[in-house]
Amino acid sequence: MERWARIKTTVLDVVGDTPMVWLQRVGTPGGARIALKLESFNPGGSIKDRIALALIQDAAHSGRLLPGGTIVEATAGNTGIALAMAAAVLGYRSIFVVPDKMSPEKVGILKAYGAEVRVVADKPRSDPDNYQNIARKLAQSLPGGCYMGQFERQANPEAHFLSTGPEIWKDTGGNVAAVIAGAGTGGTITGIARYLKSQDATIQVIGADPEGSILSGGSYHPFKIEGMGEDYIPETLDIGLVDRWIPVSDDDAFAMARRLAREEGILAGGSTGAMVVVAQMVAQELSSDQLVVAVAPDTGRNYLNSIFSETP
Numbered sequence: 001m002e003r004w005a006r007i008k009t010t011v012l013d014v015v016g017d018t019p020m021v022w023l024q025r026v027g028t029p030g031g032a033r034i035a036l037k038l039e040s041f042n043p044g045g046s047i048k049d050r051i052a053l054a055l056i057q058d059a060a061h062s063g064r065l066l067p068g069g070t071i072v073e074a075t076a077g078n079t080g081i082a083l084a085m086a087a088a089v090l091g092y093r094s095i096f097v098v099p100d101k102m103s104p105e106k107v108g109i110l111k112a113y114g115a116e117v118r119v120v121a122d123k124p125r126s127d128p129d130n131y132q133n134i135a136r137k138l139a140q141s142l143p144g145g146c147y148m149g150q151f152e153r154q155a156n157p158e159a160h161f162l163s164t165g166p167e168i169w170k171d172t173g174g175n176v177a178a179v180i181a182g183a184g185t186g187g188t189i190t191g192i193a194r195y196l197k198s199q200d201a202t203i204q205v206i207g208a209d210p211e212g213s214i215l216s217g218g219s220y221h222p223f224k225i226e227g228m229g230e231d232y233i234p235e236t237l238d239i240g241l242v243d244r245w246i247p248v249s250d251d252d253a254f255a256m257a258r259r260l261a262r263e264e265g266i267l268a269g270g271s272t273g274a275m276v277v278v279a280q281m282v283a284q285e286l287s288s289d290q291l292v293v294a295v296a297p298d299t300g301r302n303y304l305n306s307i308f309s310e311t312p
């Protein structure tokens, strides 16, 4: 009916088109201005809502996921939440294998959406008991099971090429000097970089990387920042599109996340803290009439018992 035309069919129809907000206090005096793209405005609370439907449609169209089938995925949380939400709407069962460093808040959210959760020890990918390897085996052993494969399916970066990148371009009128993002699967940074550089090859795309991840050049060791950083280069990360990587420590990232809440009223996760630490460094290299956009992947509500329970 025409008079109800603005009412959306399902929550999946309100994914994307997230707002950008200036940082007012946590800036770099004299340097470029910084705006945060707030992905917590997605209905599942994170940037991963953008890839959930794309992964499911990809699996359904290729015949890997059949009606009434079971979605299985390895996730540090947000992809699981996005897939669990989409599975609830579309009528699939869902099971998620998560590393034990994942916050209890995120496990609780998965269960709230009706998903099953298997928590496993956080091991490197070369280990057969790594959460991705366990999830893949679980999907194979389950009748109707389908491994979603966010670390290998090109539907992941493509979702960002089709939505996140164009939104940044549109909302800045193309006047953006640098974009800061992290890489878990690399889908976000790859899709954004591919789109923005196709519009203007001079736009810099810079990766914020947890200390301990290999992307910024160091050797692997565990870190606490969730959702980004790697011990290998996933197929969904086109590393050639990223101009450089800047490492950030857990402590600096978490301290910045707390500042964002207290000084900007933006309650975001630890990875957003890392993005803003990097955005400040990059802003210093640019002039005050230029813009740095940093992607804020999720909400601080996921980390109330960790990052926000520490009180320095």
Ligand SMILES: Cc1ncc(COP(=O)(O)O)c(C=O)c1O
Residues within 6 Å of the ligand: 046, 047, 048, 078, 181, 182, 183, 184, 185, 186, 187, 188, 189, 226, 227, 228, 269, 271, 272, 297, 298
């Ligand atoms: C919490 C969180 N979720 C999701 C992402 C997006 O990761 P990707 O698209 O590389 O998998 C990030 C990246 O920084 C993140 O920090």
